[in-house]
Amino acid sequence: MIVRFWQDKNFTYPFICWLLFICWYEFFSLGAFNSFILQGKDLFTLLNYSLEKSTSSSEVTIVAIDEGSLSKIDFKWPWKRSLFAELLRKIESSHPKVVGFDFVFSGESPNKEDDQKFIGVLKDFDNIFLAYYWQTKNKKLLPLEEFRALARSIGFVNKPRDFDGVIRKTRIFIRSKENFYFSLETKIASFFQGINPEIIKGEEGLRILERRLFLPSSREGIISLNYSLLPKDLEIIPAYRVLEGNFPSLKDKIVLVGSTASILHDEHPTPLGNLPGVVILANSLDMILKKNYLFSLGAHFYYPLILLLGVLVLGINRTYSFFKNSLLTFSVILFTFIVLLYLRFRNIELDYFTLFFLLFGGYAISNIYKYSYLIFITNKIKNLAITEPTSGFYTLRYFSLRLGEELRMNNRIFLIGVALADFRKLTKECGIEEINSLLKSVSNFLKINLEKRFKRLFFSRLGEDSFLVYIGDKRKDKVKEVFNYLLARIKDTNFEVRDKLLSISLKVAIVSNSLKNTSAGGLIYFTRNLLQELRSKEDFFIYREFKEEVVKNKELLLKDTFDFLIYDLGARNKELEESLERVKRAQKKTEETYFEVIFSLIKALEEKDTYTQGHSERVARYAKAIAEEAGLSEEECEDIYKAGLLHDIGKIGLPEYILHKKEKLTPEEIGLIRKHEIMSVEILKPIKAFKKLFPIILHHHERFDGTGYPYGLAGDMIPRGAQILAVADSFDAITSGRGYKKGLQVEEALKELEKNSGSQFNPFYVEILKRVVKKKF
Structure with a gap:
């Protein structure tokens, strides 16, 4: 099936175009789609968050410097470190496991006492x-x-941004020379897991090693940030409530202190929207603690997937109509979308945009190719229908249509008939292919020279040696001058045809029209007659004005080319039907001639023996009567009748002494007689018209019980016509007699057949013969 698809250009060409489209996308799009690639991943992140069961972080609590804290606490921002010291003591009074600050306390305070309190x-x-x-x-x-x-440890809070400024990744470490510097969330997570944050190490910048802490990472220490928390999913306590002592227990929790107030400008764009820096830090920390890492599948995975799905989409588009292939294609894409969404639930992501963009590209390319090819084929069929292949000019029917349209818009036109002089002489000297080549050269000569001189013109093939030219020009003198020039020039032109150089002359009949309501058919008829008149003269040029309609021609009022195609197809079908009918009549006449010749031979053979005179005709009549009584079709009855007439033609090849022998035949002679069926078929085999009679003739000596000859067929394995012919042949043989045996009366003959019914003959046809004999014979 794959081989069959590959051999089909409706699959292969779109597939190649699609591969080129993939190559362009991958190597020459120059990052034009990077923004869409990132937005595709953002969409799946958002869908994953929206559809996943509500999650929250039980380990992480945020103490937020929010708008309420800024308004209720009587300190300007930035707060004094003494206030942070008080806030920190309040937090520590609840015995959290870890406290992390998302602030950089750099430099000394204006009041050193504030630093001392901290x-x-x-x-x-x-x-x-x-x-x-x-x-x-x-x-x-x-x-x-x-x-x-004095702090337990410090960690950086930098987050890498993509070119559009969105934070989609987090950095686990930064490598500087031989040292590894770890992020704040990495240090906090290690301490929370009971690992000394100062002893964690990186292995060649690939990962952090420790049984309870495993962080997959790139060499730059960057991994995708698997967002799963919005502020509503976190326990966020305003700082003012902590300072008031009105807050829930923080025992054994991770407390992150950071700002959530928008006026502090610590909000950053993420796939889930703008989030405060401390919430992004909480997402990163929650991912590490839950080992909920996001793994990206590279091109080595999704390009084979794209190829597989693309072949499926192209196969669907090749097989089905537009509506059905669109429905199936979008079903495939929807199924793929659901599978990819499931993988995203499992924390596996890939380049979604590239996959769907290339799949839709395959769908679009396949349909564009299919319908472009349809338009191309339609135009090709149209051109084939309206153009004559040898000259490339319009067919006379279409020319008549175009001429009629021109006459309705402009009655002042010229119609020129051009014919090859001495064409009969050329046909004797040249073959058909050479004549066609010459006609093509002449048509090119006319087209090239006339298109240089007239803007509005078109051509048609008028007959085997002539053309029509329409010229929409009012200048009579110019038309005459141009054609006189062409007549002179063509005499000096040699046309190379199959290594021959042929020189020809043309005869030109120019008809001008200035009458209104002129029919195209009438004008063409007039021009054809004028050209015919010119052929009988020695002149090469004639000019005449069209004065009146010489024929009344019903004009075809066709709107466009496709209307003409419908009309032309109907006309051609009618012509084809007439041609087929003529062929059938000729074939039937030929078959009848063959049949008469063959039957004459049989009659001549039978005339030599008084016992066999008229045998074939009688057998044929009996067989046809049985077939008709059995309800067989008229065609099959006729075939059985013909087989009856020809069934003994093979006896021509037997020695005359056997055919005329009055004594009983010897076994050797019987063996020769039993070959006459095969000889009959061999004699008739060259005549294909008799092919359907061969099984009837060949098997008419088979017996119903399988003991007959030449092949020992039994029951319904014997052709129906042969079973009927066997009954008819035996009946005539019994009633006519042979040289060594006298004929029996009809009643006795029927009893003889009944005796062998079921062994030699089909009982059904024996019974029918009895009815037929009583009715007709």
Whole structure:
């Protein structure tokens, strides 16, 4: 089936075009679709979040510097570090497992007492993690040195952005020379899992190794961020409530302190919309703790998938109509979408846009090819229908249509008939192919020379040696001048035809028309007659004005080319039917002639023996009567009748002494007699018209019980016509007698047949013969 599809150009050509489209997309689109690729992934992330069961992080709580805290706390932003120290003590009073700050406490405060208060809290608790920021590849914005020394650890909070500014990835570590610097969420997660955050290491920048902490990563330390939390999915406590002491227990939790107020400008675009930096940090931390990593399938996976689905889509488009193939294609795409969405639920993503874009591309290319090819074929059929193949000019029917249209718009026109002089002489000197080649050269000569001189013109083949030219021009003198020039020039032109150089002359009949309501048929008829008149003269040029209609021709009022095609197809079908009818009549006449010749031979053979005179005719009549009584079709009855007339033609090849022998035949002579059926078929085999009679003739000596000859067929394996012929042949043989045996009366003959009914003969046809004999014979 695959081979059959590949051999079909309706599949192969679109497939090749689709492969070229893929190559263009992959190698020459120059990143024009990168934005769509990222948005495709964002769409599946959003769908995954929307359709997945509601999730929340039980380990992570955010203490937020929100709009309410900024308005209710009587401090301008940025807050003093003494206030952060108070906030931190309140948090620590609830015994969280880890506290992480999404702020970089860099530089000294204007009031050193504020720093000292914050240092005092850091001294009292060893579960505090501070953030820092990479400003450049080699430059970091770090917390105050005293803070760094007292904090449990520090980690960077940089997040890589795509070219459109959206944060879709997180960075686990940054490698600088031989050192690995880990992110804040990595440090917090390791501590939460009971791992010393200062001893985690990277292996060649690929991953972080520890039994309880495994982070897949690229060499740059970047992995896709699997967003699963919006602010509504997190426990977020406003900072002012913590300072008031009105907040739930934070025991053994991870507490992240960060800003959520939009006026602090710490919101960033993500696949789930704009999110505060601390919420993005919470998503990254939650992903690490739950090992809910997002794995991306590369091109080595999805391109084979695209090829597989593309072949399926192209196969569907090749097989079905537009509506059905569209329905099936979109069903395939919908099924693929559902499967990919399921994979996204399983944290497996790929380049969705590329897959669907190329699939839709395959669908579009296949349909564009199919319907472009349909338009091409339609135009080709139209051109074949309206043009004559040898000259490339219009057919006379279509020329008449175009001429009629021109006459309705402009009655002042010229119609020119052009014929080859001495065409009969050329046909004797040249073969058909050479004549066609010459006609093509002459038609090209006319077309090239006339198109240079007239703008409105078209051509038609008028007859085997003549053409018609329509010229929509009012200048009579110019038309005459041009054709006189062509007559002179063609005499000096040699046409090369199959290594021959032929020189010819033309005869030109120019008809001008200025009458209104002139019919195209009448004008063509007039021009044809004028050209015929010119053929009988020695002149090569004649000019005449069309004065009046010489024939009344019913004009074809066809709107366009396709109307003409319908009309032309009907006319051609009618001509074809008439031609087929003539062929059938000729074939039937030929068959009858063959039959008469063969039957004459049989009659001549039978005339030599008084016992066999008229045998074939009688057998044929009996057989046909049985067939008609059995209800067989008229055609089959006729075939059985003809087989009856010809069934003994093979006896021509037997020695005369056997045919005329009055004594009983010897076994050797019987063996020769039993070959006459095969000889009959061999004699008739060259005449294909008798082919359907062969089984009847060949098997008419088979017996119903299978003991007959030549092949020992039994029952209904014997052709029906042969079973009937066997009964008729035996009946005539019994009633006519042979040289060594006298004929019996009809009643006795029927009894003899009944005796052998079921063994030699089919009982059904024996019974029918009895009815037939009583009715007709």
